[in-house]
Each structure stands twice: as C-alpha cells, then as structure tokens.
Amino acid sequence: MKRLIVALALATSPAAVAHTPPVTFTPEVESRAREVGKSLRCVVCQNQSIEESNAPLASDMRRLVRERIAAGESKDAVMAYMTDRYGNFVRLQPPLQMDTLLLWFGPLLLLVVGAVGWFAYLRPWKTRSRARSAQRC
Numbered sequence: 001m002k003r004l005i006v007a008l009a010l011a012t013s014p015a016a017v018a019h020t021p022p023v024t025f026t027p028e029v030e031s032r033a034r035e036v037g038k039s040l041r042c043v044v045c046q047n048q049s050i051e052e053s054n055a056p057l058a059s060d061m062r063r064l065v066r067e068r069i070a071a072g073e074s075k076d077a078v079m080a081y082m083t084d085r086y087g088n089f090v091r092l093q094p095p096l097q098m099d100t101l102l103l104w105f106g107p108l109l110l111l112v113v114g115a116v117g118w119f120a121y122l123r124p125w126k127t128r129s130r131a132r133s134a135q136r137c
Contacts, residue, residue, distance in 0.1 A: 025066050033066040036078050040065070041092050049092060 025033070034051055040061065042053035050058040050065070061082070068078045079091070088094040094103055 025070055029066060029070045032075065033062070033069050036065050036069065036075050037062055039079070039092050040082055041090050043086055043090060 037051040038049045040050045042048050042050050042055055042058040042061070044055040044057050045053045048058075050061045065078055065082070068081065069075075073081075082090050088097070088100050088103075094100045096104055
C-alpha cells in the first residue's frame with residue numbers, strides 16, 4: 001500500500017509533469033504564429049511583442065496563438081480572441097475607437113498642454129521686460 005501511494009505521489013508530482021516534451025508545430029504554423037505574435041503586446045513587459053519577450057506569460061500567449069493557428073483559425077480570429085481575452089491593450093497598434101482615443105492622442109495632448117503652459121510661463125516675462133525697458137527711457 002505504501003508503495004502504491006509513493007508511486008502515485010511521484011507520478012503526479014510537478015517534476016514528473018514538467019518533463020513533458022514540448023509540442024512542435026509545422027513551419028507554416030510557426031511562420032503564421034510569429035506574424036501574429038509580432039503584433040501582440042506582452043502584458044507584462046508592455047513594450048515588447050510576445051515574440052520578443054521572455055516573460056512566462058508571453059510564453060503562454062505564444063503557445064496559445066500557435067495552438068489556435070494549428071486548429072485552423074485565421075489571423076483575424078486569433079487577434080479577436082486575444083483582444084477579447086486581454087483587451088485592446090494587447091495589440092501593439094490598438095484600433096482607433098472611443099475607448100482608445102487616449103492611447104492614440106494622449107501624447108499629442110500632453111505636448112500641446114506643455115507648450116501652452118510654457119508660453120503662458122514666458123509671456124509675463126516678456127511683458128515685464130518690455131515694461132522695464134520702457135521705464136528706463
């Protein structure tokens with residue numbers, strides 16, 4: 001009985017399960033998956049695609065993409081699935097929609113606000129220096 005318990009414990013241990021051989025895909029599936037993976041953002045690294053990232057979550061996302069492409073799904077279907085699962089942020093180039101306007105125009109908005117603030121800061125300086133030069137004369 002003890003031998004049976006030890007055998008079951010060893011067979012179901014994480015070390016025994018972790019040594020499963022990696023799944024290999026055909027070269028066509030690999031190339032299509034890499035194309036899709038280059039347009040998906042790693043949600044851990046945030047500035048790398050899932051193909052470039054070494055994060056464990058990116059590895060899981062790569063495997064998921066390859067499995068879905070191997071099952072016969074198109075690139076658009078895989079992108080739609082990943083977007084439904086992780087949101088528009090997972091795309092390296094999110095679509096222009098109402099909820100992504102800040103992603104697209106946020107940097108431009110910050111630049112405009114900064115420029116207006118800078119000119120508002122400099123304007124009193126110019127009027128003061130003109131007033132001082134007028135007083136000197």
